[in-house]
Amino acid sequence: MKRIGILTAGGDTPALNATIHGAVVRANQLKVEIVGLIKGFNCLFNPRVPHVHLNPLYQEIPELDPTKGGTLIGSSRDFVDPEKTEDLDLVVSRLKKLGIEGLICIGGDGTLNGLQPLAERLPVVLAPKTIDNDLGLNHPSEPDEWVRVHDATAKAGFRYKRAASNAVFDLDHIVNYVTPGYATAVFVSAQGVERIRTTAESHRRIAIIEVMGRHSGYIALGTAYGRPDIILVPEHAPDLELLVQRVKHLYDLQKNVVIVCGEGIVDEQGRELGAESRSTDPAGNIVLSGAAEALRTKLIQMIGDKYFQLYRRGESAKEAIFTRKVGHTQRGGRPILFDRFYAAQLGAETVDLLVEGRNNAVAVLQYNAAKGFHVQGYDANRFRDRWGLIHARSMYPALYDAKLMKPSKLGIDYLMPIFTDAIGEDDAEHMRQTLFAAGNLAQPYHSINTDVHKRIRYLKPDVAVGPAPV
Ligand code: F6P
Numbered sequence: 001m002k003r004i005g006i007l008t009a010g011g012d013t014p015a016l017n018a019t020i021h022g023a024v025v026r027a028n029q030l031k032v033e034i035v036g037l038i039k040g041f042n043c044l045f046n047p048r049v050p051h052v053h054l055n056p057l058y059q060e061i062p063e064l065d066p067t068k069g070g071t072l073i074g075s076s077r078d079f080v081d082p083e084k085t086e087d088l089d090l091v092v093s094r095l096k097k098l099g100i101e102g103l104i105c106i107g108g109d110g111t112l113n114g115l116q117p118l119a120e121r122l123p124v125v126l127a128p129k130t131i132d133n134d135l136g137l138n139h140p141s142e143p144d145e146w147v148r149v150h151d152a153t154a155k156a157g158f159r160y161k162r163a164a165s166n167a168v169f170d171l172d173h174i175v176n177y178v179t180p181g182y183a184t185a186v187f188v189s190a191q192g193v194e195r196i197r198t199t200a201e202s203h204r205r206i207a208i209i210e211v212m213g214r215h216s217g218y219i220a221l222g223t224a225y226g227r228p229d230i231i232l233v234p235e236h237a238p239d240l241e242l243l244v245q246r247v248k249h250l251y252d253l254q255k256n257v258v259i260v261c262g263e264g265i266v267d268e269q270g271r272e273l274g275a276e277s278r279s280t281d282p283a284g285n286i287v288l289s290g291a292a293e294a295l296r297t298k299l300i301q302m303i304g305d306k307y308f309q310l311y312r313r314g315e316s317a318k319e320a321i322f323t324r325k326v327g328h329t330q331r332g333g334r335p336i337l338f339d340r341f342y343a344a345q346l347g348a349e350t351v352d353l354l355v356e357g358r359n360n361a362v363a364v365l366q367y368n369a370a371k372g373f374h375v376q377g378y379d380a381n382r383f384r385d386r387w388g389l390i391h392a393r394s395m396y397p398a399l400y401d402a403k404l405m406k407p408s409k410l411g412i413d414y415l416m417p418i419f420t421d422a423i424g425e426d427d428a429e430h431m432r433q434t435l436f437a438a439g440n441l442a443q444p445y446h447s448i449n450t451d452v453h454k455r456i457r458y459l460k461p462d463v464a465v466g467p468a469p470v
Contacts, residue, residue, distance in 0.1 A: 001123075001355050003033040005100040006054070009040040009107035009114075010077055013129045013181025014069035014335035015343035019106050020054065021066035022347025023127070028058040030355060035098060036073035038456060040107075041080055041114070044091040048458040049098060063451050066340055067430070069184075069333045071106075072452050079110060082117045092121040097459055102354040106347075108135045108179075109392045112362065112380060116388065119360035119380070126362045126380065127350045128176055129343075131185035131331050133218035134392040136176030136364070137383065139167040142393075146385035160391065169396060171414055175378060176364040180343035183422050185212065185330040186222030192326045193226025193258060200256040204313040206247065206299070206321040208259045210274075210292035212330055217395035219330070220262035221407050222415060229257050230405045232295070234264035234272075235397045238405075244302045246405065255313070263291045292323035337424030342373060349375045367417055 006023055008016050020036070027034045037043040038050040052073060054061055063072050080091055095103060102123040105111050108130035115124050128135045137143065142165070151159035171177075189211045200207040209228070213219040217233025224231060229250050232238050250257045265273050274291030300317040307317070314320040335343065342365050349363035361377040383390045399411035407415065434440075 001032055001101045003035060003099045004102045004104060004351065004354060005035050005037050005051075005095055005098065006073070006104040007037040007040050007043065007106070008071040008073055008075040008129070009079065009105055009111040010075065010130070011108075012070050012075050012331060013131050013339075014184040014331070014333055015180035015339040016071035016075070016106055016129060017064060017068050018066035018335055018340040018343035019127050019129065019180060019347035020071070020073070021060065021064055022344030022349075023104055023351050024055050024060045024064060024347075025344070026348035026351040028055055028060065030351065031058055032351065032355070033058075035100060039074040040076040040078055041091070042076040042078040044080075044094050045078060045087075047094075047461060049094050050456045050458055051098060052452060052455045052457070061455065063448055063455075065448075066344060067334055068448065069335060070448075072448050074449075080114045080118060082114065085117075088117055088121060091118065094459070095122060104347075104350045104354065108132070109383075109390050112383060113390045115360065115380065116384070116390075123354055123357070123359040125350045125353045125358070125360070125377075127343075127346050128179045128362065128364065129181050130179050131181040131219065132213045132216050132392070133179050133182040134214065134216040134394070135179050136174065136393045138393060138396040139165070139169055139173050140175055140382070141167050143383060143385045143391075146387075146389070146391060148387060160385070160389065169398060169410075171410075172368040174367070174396075175382075176362070177367040177373070178342075178365060178418050180335070180339045180346065180365075181331075182218060182222070183338040183418055184333070184335045185219050186225065186419070187336050187423070188330040188333070189219060189223045189260075189326045190226030192324070192329075193223050193228050193260060196324060197227070197256075197258050200258055201254075204255045204311075204320070206251065206257045206259070208261060208292040208295055208299075208321065208323045210261055210263055210323065210325045212326070213262045213264060215264040215392060215394060217262045217264075217400065220260050221395055221399060221411055222419070223260045224407050224411075224415070225419060226260075228260040230259040231400075231407070232259065232261040232265050232405065233395055233400050234262045234266055235395050236400060236402045237266050237268045237270070239402070240298060240302065242403075243405070244299065247299065248303070248307070251311075255311075259295070261291050261295055265291050265295070292325065296321050296323050334427070334430065336422055336427050338418060338422035340424075342375070345375045349377065353377045373417070 034054045036052040106127045148158045196207045211219045273294040305316040308314045308320045346363040353361045360380045364378045401408040
C-alpha cells in the first residue's frame with residue numbers, strides 16, 4: 001500500500017490530532033503516503049475533494065501537533081448513507097482518483113455503520129474516537145442481545161432494544177475498554193464539578209451540572225472524581241422520591257448539594273427528560289438539551305419554596321437550585337496524557353491493519369489486569385447485530401449503584417485503570433507556562449486552519465472527453 005487517506009468524522013474530541021499523528025508516524029516508518037481529507041465525508045461529496053498531504057517525503061507536516069485538541073483536517077457530521085449506492089460509488093471513485101488505496105476513518109459508532117458498505121468497495125479501517133465512550137462492547141456477545149420491534153414512528157419502521165444479557169460481565173472482556181477523548185472530557189467535567197462546589201457551598205445552593213454523553217452514562221460516571229454528591233446516568237431512571245429525600249438530607253447536613261446528570265437521563269417510562277426541546281443534527285442523531293433544566297423543574301416542584309425559606313436560605317426554590325452545562329469545553333482543548341498516548345497507538349495500529357490487509361477492522365484499546373492497556377485489531381462485523389447494525393454502547397448498568405447514586409465498586413474498578421496517572425506532568429506544566437504568557441495579551445489568536453489552508457490541494461475537475469481531432 002503506497003497511499004492512505006485519513007479523515008475525522010463526527011463530533012470532535014481532544015485526541016484526534018494525536019490519532020492522526022500516530023498514523024503518520026507509522027506510515028513514515030513504512031514509507032506510505034498519508035492524505036488528510038478535509039472535513040470528514042463532506043470532502044468526498046465535493047467534486048474538488050479538498051485534501052492535504054500530511055507527510056511529504058515521509059515527514060510529518062509541522063502543523064500536526066498531537067498535544068493540540070480538535071483536528072487539523074476538520075470534521076463534519078456528514079456521513080455516507082448505506083442505502084445510497086450511487087453516493088458510495090462516487091465516494092470510492094473520488095478516493096481512487098486521489099490514488100488512495102486504503103482509508104482510515106477516525107470516528108464513532110455512526111461512522112462505523114457508514115463504513116460497512118464502503119468496506120465492500122475499498123479497504124477501510126476505523127480508529128475509535130468519542131468523548132461519550134460509547135463505541136465498543138461491554139462484552140463480546142452484546143450485539144446478539146439486540147432485538148427489533150415494529151414501530152411505525154421509528155426510522156425504517158423498527159425500534160431496537162436490548163434483551164436480558166446471558167453473559168458474565170468481566171472488565172477484562174470489554175471490547176474497546178475506553179475511547180480516546182473520554183479521559184479528557186472527564187478531566188474537564190470533574191474540574192467543573194469541583195469549581196461549582198465551592199460556589200454552591202458559599203451561597204447555600206443546589207447545583208445540577210449536566211454533562212454530555214448522549215445515551216451513555218460513562219462521562220457522568222467519571223465525574224465521580226470531582227466528588228459530586230449525586231450522579232444520575234441515562235441507564236437508570238432516577239427514583240425521584242429517593243432523590244428528593246437524599247437532596248434534603250444533604251442540604252440539611254452541609255447546606256449545599258452538587259448533582260451531576262448525564263444529558264440523556266430518562267424518567268420511569270424511559271422518556272428523555274432533556275428531550276422536551278429536541279432537534280436532530282445532519283446525521284439524524286437526536287440533539288438532547290435541557291436534562292438539568294428538566295430536573296431542576298422537578299426538584300423545584302417537589303421541594304417547594306417553604307423549605308428554603310425555613311432555612312433562611314433564599315426566598316424560593318428557584319433561587320436556590322441552579323443548573324450549569326459543562327458543554328463543549330469537555331470536548332475541546334489539550335488532551336491529557338492518557339488520551340494522547342493511546343490515541344497515537346490506535347492511529348498507528350490502523351496503518352498496520354491496512355497494510356496487513358485487515359479490511360473493515362477496528363483498532364481497539366483493550367485492558368486486562370495482567371497486560372494493562374494494549375491495542376489490537378477487531379473485526380467490525382463482530383460489532384454488528386443480526387440485522388447488520390452497530391449500536392452505541394451504553395454504560396454497563398452494574399458500574400453504577402442506583403441506591404447510592406454513584407459508581408458501584410465495579411464502576412470504581414472500571415475507572416481506576418484509566419484515570420490513575422492519566423494526567424502527565426507536562427499537562428500541568430503546559431498550563432503553567434502558556435495560559436498567562438504575556439504574548440497571549442498582545443498577539444491575536446493564530447488558527448491552525450489558516451496554516452493548513454495553505455496546504456490544501458484539489459482534484460482537477462473531470463474533463464469531458466470530446467471527439468478525437470480530425
Ligand atoms: O457525541 C459527542 C457529543 O459531544 C455528545 O456528547 C453531544 O450530545 C453531542 O456530541 C453534541 O453535538 P454538537 O456539538 O453537534 O452540539
